[in-house]
Amino acid sequence: MTTITNDFGTIQSAPSGVQRIWNVARLQFSNKWQTLGVPWLAMGIIFLFNLVIWWFIATAGQPDEDTGSSYNGASFYLFVYMLVIAIQAMSRTFPFALGFSVTRRDYYLGTSLAFAIYSIGYGAALTFLSYVEEWTQGWGVGLTLFGTALLTTNSFWLRLFIYVAVLLVFFLIGMVCGTVYVRWRANGLVALGVAVALLTIGSVALATLTESWDLVGEWFLSSGVVGVTSWFLLFSTVFAIIGFFILRRATPQN
């Protein structure tokens, strides 16, 4: 008779803190269609349309040497979609996770971890595509969809950093909007929108009245793409920390 290892009666040990956070991250990955399928499908369609249009242009006449950067902003869609995913994930998985006896802390940290992993994955893919774009001279038709004039001058690591950072900025902003929605529902989002609009108008007015637009422009130029991205990342991180405290007092509503 063979001895069978008997697991009966052993109770699975309670998951540790890290394991609990990872479990929430896995929960965010469990719906891959929404977070991977839809964005890449849409991106693929956008890419094909652009390719056809640029092929028409390329065959219609001789490419002009002075065209310069022809980045048309289509891949910007992906960044905005990250923001949407973050808001959706918050409003949908928060009441679900709390129903599964998850603490708000573990939920927020696990969700942030999931978004960080998505940012790295998407960032790596976009970096790769930007290189393919370069090697194929704009997919053979001079189309610039993934790289920009700003990016193509940078090294591999800087390119990756900029992509990942910008994706993270959008995710984190989405997360903050999500926490505001979960805590104060639509009213909260309206108030947040008004506050952001007021802040923007205020800053513009300040810059105009003090005639400091030159300084602003100078700052952007001197900081460079990496510098500006880093600042955005820093601000978003601050917002994400605020988001954490907003969520700590949120209750799942119907």
Place this chain on the structure above:
Amino acid sequence: MTAVVEVTNLSKRFGNVHAVDDVSFTVAENKIYGLLGRNAAGKTTLMQLLTGQEFATSGTIKVFGQSPVENASVLERLCFIKESQRYPENFKPRHVFTTAPWFFPHWDAEFAARLISDFKLPVNRKIKKLSRGQLSAVGVIVGLASRAPLTFFDEPYLGLDAVARQIFYDRLLEDYAKHPRTVILSTHLIDEVSELLEHVLVIDEGQIIIDQDADELRESATTVSGMATSVDSFVRDRQVLHRSRIGGLATATVGRLSPEDRTAAGAAGLELSPVSLQQLIVRITGSAEQEVEQSA
């Protein structure tokens, strides 16, 4: 008796509404509790407070000796199934059952599979497309298969038919016998679960008005019926929960009767019958309302 839940002077206000109003009670380990009460009596709010989903306005809650709020070591021993549970966009029941074991350490996948076939639940249909009863079945399966030491069922079977409800009661009792745990069940279908319950908590307008062993509670009231004059004289010095009269005949629901009382009632030609838990609770919560109306 080990107390799994200890609640002291707990209150929860939403603006001017006292959803839970200065409530104190304890819940003993490995018993099935019924949390009964009318709509908007505060049942769901109370459960949300006990599971750390809502924040108390005042008072203390101890679950397994600690506050449940943001306390992972307490929460992972809880499972709260509520009627209005929301699921992520595009989730199928299959996703719910694959993710559940990550959060419930005692999850039994075999038991879940058996329940899925018992309830004939289509696991590959999108949750949004499930019928109300199928949606309730998802919650019931999670609540049973998670085997959490403290499980809350808040109106778990909206839309489930009588057969499915019976499956739920049977499986709950079977599994409870094999794996004892504390269950708190809130429901409107009091008579259906009456046999299941070992202890009854009745909440009305945010206050616990009954906190009693189920058997004691059942014995605590009797219906007396017979000639109106005999009934009247029998109940004269007693607390009457309910009274009705048709012509010369009357019935009255009164409190606990001693063996002497029973003999006296028999001698007076009165008939005694037990009161179902449902009737009793309807009478008690209904009479509270009448008093309010009278005093108003």
